[in-house]
Amino acid sequence: MSSDIKILPRSFYESADVTEASKSLIGKVICTRIDGVFTSGMITETEAYCGRNDKACHANDGLRTSRTEVMYGTPGHAYIYLCYGIHHLFNVVTNREGLADAVLIRGIQPLEGTDEMAGRRNKPADKPELADGPGKLTQALGITTGYNGIDLLGNKIWIEDRGVKFPDVRIFSSSRIGVDYAGEHAKRPWRFYLSGSKWVSSG
DNA sequence: CCTACGATCTGCT
DNA sequence: GCAGATCGTAGGG
Numbered sequence: 001m002s003s004d005i006k007i008l009p010r011s012f013y014e015s016a017d018v019t020e021a022s023k024s025l026i027g028k029v030i031c032t033r034i035d036g037v038f039t040s041g042m043i044t045e046t047e048a049y050c051g052r053n054d055k056a057c058h059a060n061d062g063l064r065t066s067r068t069e070v071m072y073g074t075p076g077h078a079y080i081y082l083c084y085g086i087h088h089l090f091n092v093v094t095n096r097e098g099l100a101d102a103v104l105i106r107g108i109q110p111l112e113g114t115d116e117m118a119g120r121r122n123k124p125a126d127k128p129e130l131a132d133g134p135g136k137l138t139q140a141l142g143i144t145t146g147y148n149g150i151d152l153l154g155n156k157i158w159i160e161d162r163g164v165k166f167p168d169v170r171i172f173s174s175s176r177i178g179v180d181y182a183g184e185h186a187k188r189p190w191r192f193y194l195s196g197s198k199w200v201s202s203g
Numbered sequence: 204c205c206t207a208c209g210a211t212c213t214g215c216t
Numbered sequence: 217g218c219a220g221a222t223c224g225t226a227g228g229g
Contacts, residue, residue, distance in 0.1 A: 047210070056210070058225095067225060085222035087211050104210060135211050145224095178210055201211095 004163040010153060012161075013075035013094050018101040021094045022048035023192050025103055026171055027164040029111065032157050034142035037116050041108030041131055041141070042164065045193040045200045047176045049091070051100025056182035059100035070149045071100035078157060080138070080148040087135030088144045092152060092159070106134045106177070106191070108141075109199040117141070133201040170195050177201065 008028065015021040023046075031040040049057040051071065058081070059068040070079045071093055079091040079102050095101040108131045110117055117140035118125035131137040138144070143157065152158050173189040180186050193200045 049210075058210080063226090065226070081210090082222095082224060084209055084211050085224070089210060091210085106210085129212095133211070176210070181209085 005160050007153065008076075008159045008161055010076050013092060013152070014096060015094055016096075018048040018050050018094050018103060019190055019192075021092075021101075022046045022103045022190065023171055025092070025105070025159070026192055026194055027166050029160040029162050029164075030105065030108060030137075030141065030157070031112075031160060032141045032143060033155060034157075037113060037142065039110075039113030039116055039141050040160075041110045041117075041137065042199075043105055043107070043159075044109055044132075044197045045105075045107030045191070047104040047106055047192070048190040049102050049104060051095075051102075053185075054182070054188075055185040056176060056179035056188075057100070057102075059102075062100075068100065071102050072098055073149070074151075076152050078143075078147060078150045078152060080143060080145050082145050083135065088138040089134045090138050090141075090143050104134060105137065107132050107193065107197075107200045108137045109197065110140065128198045128200075132199050166194060 025043050025046050028043050051059045059071045075094050077093045083089045091102040091104045093102050114125040121140050131140045172195045174191045175187050176191045
């Protein structure tokens with residue numbers, strides 16, 4: 001029964017294709033134990049960002065700064081940054097060291113600790129607004145930039161495979177949200193989401 | 204040093 | 217539907 005649950009190994013994050021990694025993360029379960037509180041949710045929506053030839057990516061074409069340094073590090077670590085001065089956005093670093101590929105988590109279906117999430121969000125536990133957006137789910141899970149760079153094979157933030165596998169026909173794609181500044185690259189269909197799920201950002 | 208702006212969300216109209 | 221919030225980062229002087 002519980003033997004179906006396993007933490008994603010480093011090799012999962014070492015995928016050489018960030019769009020494949022992005023798709024594969026749909027259906028996986030992100031878990032946090034923050035201040036001793038366990039919360040979790042199934043990933044419903046992701047976006048791929050590539051370190052080479054992708055103007056939407058913070059680390060595009062080798063741009064290396066203190067902010068982007070984590071993206072150039074070991075896959076399977078968290079890149080968490082502050083967006084619009086308010087929202088903490090959570091990414092997983094993929095591929096291999098030095099390349100700066102990452103997947104942004106944009107939506108989850110809350111599973112465990114929903115009352116705790118509701119408290120953190122000051123929203124009802126059973127409504128999509130609890131976690132149907134990149135800034136909402138981090139608040140629900142208790143994730144802040146203070147955890148930037150953390151290893152996802154540790155015991156604070158991790159991702160599990162619980163044996164849920166959706167058929168490819170249920171994974172829809174679209175252009176990425178909020179990256180119009182990236183010009184032509186903004187049109188790439190690098191957003192992936194579970195069709196029919198309520199727990200997906202409206203955009 | 205200074206300025207512009209964002210991988211968003213909320214509340215109000 | 218739209219404007220305001222809010223602050224770290226990047227880039228330029």
